Amino acid sequence: MSRRRKVLTATGVGLVLALSVIGSGLWYHLARKGPPAIFDDPETHFKYGALGLKPGFPYYLWTVMPEVFPDLLPTSGGWEVFGMIDEGRGYPIGFAKQTVGFPALSPNCALCHTGRYRTSATAEPVIVPGAPAGALDFQAFNTFVFAAANDPRFRSDVLLPAIEARFDLSWSERLVYRYVLLPTVGKTLRQQQQGAAWMNTRPTAGHGRFDAFNLFKISVLGLADDGTVGTSDYPPLWDQGAREGQYLHWNGSGNSLREDDLMSVYPLNQGPSGFLEESFDRVTAYLYNLPSATFPFAIDAETAARGQVTYETHCASCHAFDGDRVGQVTAQTEVGTDPAFLEMWSEAFVDRLKSINSPPFAFPGLRRTDGYLNVPLDGAWMRAPYLHNGSVPGMVDLLSPEAARPAIFHRGSEIYNPDKMGFQSSVAGPGTSEYDTSIRGNSNVGHTYGVDLSEEEKRDLLEFLKTL
Ligand code: HEC
Ligand code: HEC
Known part of the structure; x- marks a missing residue:
């Protein structure tokens, strides 16, 4: 063997050795x-x-x-x-x-589905698993x-x-x-x-909101950007068992709990590869029985009892678990709230979702709708700000005529105001973002149920809503 060849071979062996050491290091640090x-x-x-x-x-x-x-x-x-x-x-x-x-x-x-509240500026924050992540930006x-x-x-x-x-x-x-x-x-x-x-x-979506489905549509599934705005509040995930058979999502896009939960994990896991189904099943089993958050301030029982009567008359058919319209969709033309979210759920998006078939990921039951879901109001207090786009800061505001609802307010505070039944929203500051209802997708009009009740009836109803 010539000297030159020997050197080459020795170098070759050295290189192979070095590469395999680096290779195992690479494997160890990148793939194990x-x-x-x-x-x-x-x-x-x-x-x-x-x-x-x-x-x-x-x-x-x-x-x-x-x-x-x-x-x-x-x-x-x-x-x-x-x-x-x-x-x-x-x-x-x-x-x-x-x-x-x-x-x-x-x-x-x-x-996105765990929130916090404080009963005052100086009180310790309380973590509520399953609650909307109202402070998350x-x-x-x-x-x-x-x-x-x-x-x-x-x-x-x-x-x-x-x-x-x-x-x-x-x-x-x-x-x-x-x-x-x-x-x-x-x-x-x-x-x-x-x-x-x-x-x-x-x-900008700001605190407690996100355009989760345009992310899914454009960034995960690679569909064309259709320019729609689908920014919405995070809903709570408690009491999922009580929602079995009802439609879910702000637009009532599907009525299979398992399909809807799988639809949420698909973009998170960027598709089916590596999916841990058993682990996911344990999460959904937890949510199935998770009780909604209990109002952390005093409630006047007598006032609430009077309010219950008003609730039964004006709200329960759409919002109580035994209401005949709960978990169904009310047409946008009837409820009158901002239509942008509905446009985001395009036909192309639904078709693409329905074409996914990699078990357990398949969504045959999804649909496009022309309205918003009559949501159960369990844990209503912690669902604030209200409506699908989070455009109404407090329950008092939701029971007020459209023109009297705040046009500009601040989202993100975890300090709860029991009187208006919502988070503090009048103060700007670190950890908050301005919400301007004149911006596309942010309208606070519609859902005028109860706005014509008398002041006494509203006060009583508000007290009852705290018990949900
Ligand atoms: C990046 C934030 C984000 C994460 C993470 C997330 N979600 Fe959601 N989720 C949302 C938003 C925003 C909505 C509201 C949009 C809608 O209703 O279509 C929503 C709505 C839902 C709904 C409908 C609830 C109802 O009552 O109508 C379910 C069910 C749900 N998510 C389950 C899950 C599950 C299960 C996971 C974990 C696998 C998850 N989500 C992770 C943002 C998120
Ligand atoms: C005809 C059905 C219907 C009636 C009656 C009705 N609502 Fe609603 N409600 C809806 C729909 C639909 C939505 C969702 C609208 C949206 O998000 O754009 C909604 C949303 C809400 C929300 C917001 C939930 C959240 O998580 O943001 C609250 C609170 C609420 N309603 C309270 C009431 C009260 C109180 C009454 C009685 C005074 C009432 N509703 C009567 C259909 C109804």
Whole structure:
């Protein structure tokens, strides 16, 4: 063997060895699958359980982003500035932490379906699993992450030292983060940003609202952006069992509980691959029996009893669990509320959803409708702000004529005002966003049931609604 050949061979062997070491390091840090995040306690599982086992947002990167890009945050602080709730785990409710290659976070149902309230500015916040995430500004969260991915500081030289100040990385982990993971994450986020460009062409959703189905339609299913605005409030997910057989979603798009829940997990898990069906079934079993939140202030029983009579006469047929119209749709022309959400559920979207057939994901029962759902009002107090677009801050406002409802108010506060039966909405400040009812999709007109009742009747009705 010539000397030259020998050298080549030796180098070759060295290279193969090095590659296989790096290769196993790569495999270890990019593809190995740890145990999925599953918890025995049903509530913990709802808050932190995984619905799929596939790579998520790198956990180390997550922990340093607010400190590396503080100027890109809407106000100073950590992830809680987006209304996320951190119970001290190092990551918020609504995320599962597990290792698929690298430790990472993946969102679950509790992100948008767990809320909080305070009985006063100084009281401790109370977490209510299943309640609407009234303080969550999911669009602002996306905007921040995308802005960071485009920032010159989003590079390994900056991010890695910040990560290493908190975590001890092995040498192979460090190499993988520096040369593969962080650059890939940056690139992926910038690609995702292009897929989510439609979001910036819409009125901002603000706190407690999101255009979840345009995200599904455009960013996940790749349908053309039809320019519609589908921004809506997050509804609560409690008492799902009592809704069995009723239509669900603001537009009453389907009446199969399982199909509707699966339709929600599909975009979260970005399709069927890696779906953890048993884990998902445990979440839905929890929601099936989850009781609605109880009003945390005093209720005058006598006043409420009088109010019940008014409720039975004017509201119960559409809103009580035993009402003959509950869980059915009232035409938009009748209820008169903002029509934008209905336009978003286009024929093309329904057809595309119905064409999905990768068991258990199939949605044959979905439909387009011309109206809004007569929703059960369990936990009514915690459903504020009211209507599908969250355009009416308090129950008192909903029982007022359209012209008397606030034209501009502020969403995002967790401080509850029992008198108006809604969250504090007159004060701007960090953690709140302005809601302007003159903007497309934000109209507060319609649903004038009860507005002509006498002041006494309204007072009594309000007291009764607190008992629901
Ligand atoms: C990014 C936020 C977000 C996440 C995460 C999310 N949802 Fe939702 N969900 C919404 C929004 C917004 C609506 C209201 C839109 C509508 O009614 O069509 C909604 C509505 C629903 C409804 C209809 C409720 C009713 O009473 O009409 C169900 C059921 C539901 N979600 C289940 C789930 C489940 C199950 C998960 C987890 C697999 C989940 N959602 C995760 C945002 C979210
Ligand atoms: C004819 C049926 C009908 C009657 C009667 C009716 N509502 Fe409604 N209600 C609806 C519909 C439909 C919606 C959803 C409208 C939307 O979101 O655009 C709704 C929404 C609501 C909401 C908002 C729920 C949420 O989560 O935001 C409240 C609160 C409410 N109604 C209270 C009442 C009260 C109180 C009465 C009696 C004074 C009443 N409704 C009478 C059909 C009705």
